[in-house]
Amino acid sequence: MSAPTQVLVIGGGANAEHFVSLGSAAAVREALSESGHRVTGLTIRRDGEWETLAGEQIGIAEAIGRLRDSDVVFPALHGESTEDGTFAGFLECVGVPYVGSGVRAGALAMDKWASKLIAEHLGVATARGVLLDRDSIYGDPAQMPLPLVVKPVASGSSYGAARVEDNDALAVAIAEARTIDSRVLIEEFVVGREIDVAVLRLASGEIHIPPPLEIGKGTEEMFDTALKYDAEPNFLLPAQVTPAVGEALRRAARAIYEALGCEGVARVDFFVRGTELVFNEINTMPGMTAHSQVPRMFAEDGVTFAQLTAMLVESAYARGARTT
Known part of the structure; x- marks a missing residue:
């Protein structure tokens, strides 16, 4: 098996961790270049469109072509709609080796x-927890001792997460978490x-x-x-x-x-x-x-x-x- 030489690094993403991902992608590109790889890159913008590192917008067909021209894709992507298996599924369909976990694990x-x-x-x-789904509650929030941690079920970098000290703050924190995910996790503060x-x-x-x-x-x-x-x-x-x-x-x-x-x-x-x-x-x-x-x-x-x-x-x- 020959060694991979052409690596395409992807950063950005249409989520709250867009700029965190851009930092990761830039660092990964530099590190791989140091180790002798030929490195290219693409960015997923906040609106979901693709662009080159020079800022030129490209269509999905051209993006897929660039992915397929690479030995390995390194998706330095964080957060929902990317790290949650969504992007791994896309790369599985494209048919290119990629860094990181697959669809199920993500x-x-x-x-x-x-x-x-x-x-x-x-x-x-694990910490005692209660799940608030769209129309259902798994567990009893009233039995949870304060303080509590409220967070979206699927989010990263602690976006939407808050520590609450009283019931009034709890309602506000739940509403804030639901701006990111309709499912909310309430946990004891460990x-x-x-x-x-x-x-x-x-x-x-x-x-x-x-x-x-x-x-x-x-x-x-x-x-x-x-x-x-x-x-x-x-x-x-x-x-x-x-x-x-x-x-x-x-x-x-x-x-x-x-x-x-x-x-x-x-x-x-x-x-x-x-x-x-x-x-x-x-x-x-x-x-x-x-x-x-x-x-x-x-x-x-x-x-x-x-x-x-x-x-x-x-x-x-x-x-x-x-x-x-």
Whole structure:
């Protein structure tokens, strides 16, 4: 099997994480160029139209042609209508190898209610939660102790998520979350350390898990959009955990990754209370700049950002060859 050389990186997307994705795409293009790949790029605009990196609008037929001319597509896309399996389905139809998880894994991971149910089935604890569907309620919000966290079921980067302290604020938070998704998740606010674990499937099929990262914040704080993007992040690497907790984190992260059927790299987020793990969520296309959590975890393990992006491309190419 020859090595992939022509990689097309896609950024943007018609969702709230458009500009976050543009940052990831630019960083990935630069990193892959450093590792010797021939790199091109396309952008999905906020209105869903496609354009070149030079800003020239192109039609879907030309975009598909450029995708098919590539050895591997790297969709550095975050959030709904992209990372949720939607774009993977499109690339499956186009018939080109791509970085990241497929349709089923992307959809299940983005659905915070579904991923909670899977984690619980695996024996991994989750926060107590209630699902508000369009016309149904699964659970009893009145039985949930304050404070609470309200968030859209399918969204990323904490958009639409809020901590609420009273019932009046609860109604407002639900309405805000429903501007992003008609399904809303209400959870107990978990007081604990927030620790992330990265899981990568290599081209050989082996799993690589670097040291975990802790998000440095007060245990009563919520790692919301403002803390993620409007302030200098305080990441503690490696997270200072006991060998037993570290092993439990690795086992739980790998079990959830594999149960969902993930590919490429994913970030699995936990709360840690003493020796107890509480699964929060899984992100199948985490932020991809050298300063993002996942690249920092691999850097701690001696893997540069350029090496990480090259490993992702090689894994996608190998998976495409096996599928073909």
